């Protein structure tokens with residue numbers, strides 16, 4: 001059941017990946033449909049950003065109250081209206097409204113899905129990072145679909161209908177599935193805020209919200225300017241310049257898979273964020289300052305591998321863990337900051353590019369530095385988090401070591417047993433046992449737990465005796 005639910009949630013994001021670029025990929029056909037120039041179609045795309053900006057906060061907060069499933073259905077419904085409506089939109093005004101509906105769809109899906117994955121428990125960060133992988137899959141497949149429709153002289157609208165159909169099928173798959181209860185404090189998150197001063201809580205909250213902006217801005221700015229930077233500043237050819245973006249995409253998909261694996265291995269999320277943001281910044285600096293072709297290629301790949309590996313999703317996840325009772329609202333706040341980035345970055349960099357394209361890309365260094373500083377602040381302020389899950393990991397690790405040591409102890413006990421047998425001495429040696437318990441007390445740094453440890457040693461020695469006696473009886 002849980003797997004079916006996850007799969008359906010991911011399928012929505014495959015369609016969302018298509019939705020993200022379907023207008024840009026069909027600009028010419030849509031321009032003809034509405035009899036408008038390309039620039040006007042591009043203006044319609046900005047409606048998606050407006051929709052997101054309006055909807056995130058409201059829908060996020062509402063999803064805490066009215067259930068995740070309803071909001072996922074709302075998102076799917078809005079996306080269907082967008083995909084099918086665009087094909088019959090009579091004019092640019094209606095198209096703009098539909099673009100806003102797509103933005104609302106995006107917000108509704110996000111506020112219902114990211115929260116559900118956290119509520120499903122388990123390796124929730126890894127799940128939320130996989131959302132990014134499904135988006136990339138949609139973004140990868142749509143251009144191929146559009147190109148093959150074009151090559152076969154088929155109607156461009158089929159790609160829109162394909163996306164709507166997947167959503168309709170998914171609606172029926174999702175309908176019977178049960179969702180986990182919303183906003184239950186997950187046991188794995190207990191104690192996350194414990195022991196933090198109010199000032200620290202405010203600092204962490206503000207830093208994570210701002211990270212919603214910087215982590216989104218870092219990617220958007222790069223994808224918007226890298227091709228032009230390569231042609232104008234690095235004097236690369238047309239194909240080589242476009243290839244940089246492909247390398248970034250390949251890096252991104254690989255990065256998401258690596259991130260998924262690392263999170264499954266229970267790597268510390270915040271430590272990962274610090275390393276990945278640092279690596280993204282270094283690769284960006286290489287592209288900006290060291291103009292050697294092969295190095296630029298490698299750096300573009302590494303930038304995708306790090307900056308677009310789902311570090312935004314991991315940031316959101318940390319944020320959600322801190323506010324387990326208002327996850328929808330937190331998702332809304334985080335993505336509102338992200339939407340604000342998709343709105344302001346094109347404006348700021350457009351203005352900077354009037355000076356030079358290099359200045360536009362170099363602005364990403366500033367964003368990357370801010371991102372790194374923010375995750376370092378959160379990392380330091382939160383310190384080493386002692387959650388139920390992390391403490392259990394520590395216990396498991398220590399148990400592994402203890403078992404190894406006990407195996408060695410039993411080997412020594414076996415030898416003692418054989419030696420005692422040779423000289424016909426009984427197995428039980430009460431004096432020696434008293435001495436062992438006294439040693440435990442002497443070696444223990446916390447006197448309060450001495451009686452517990454001595455009790456454990458009583459059991460260990462009883463088992464040792466039994467082991468020695470069994471060996472005697474079996475003559476081995």
Ligand SMILES: O=C(O)C(=O)C[C@]1(C(=O)O)C=C[C@@H](O)C=C1
Pocket residue numbers: 413416417427428429430432433436460461464465
């Ligand atoms: O030292 C011994 O004589 C042992 O056999 C080992 C050991 C122990 O586990 O430490 C086990 C049984 C004895 O009663 C005392 C100690």
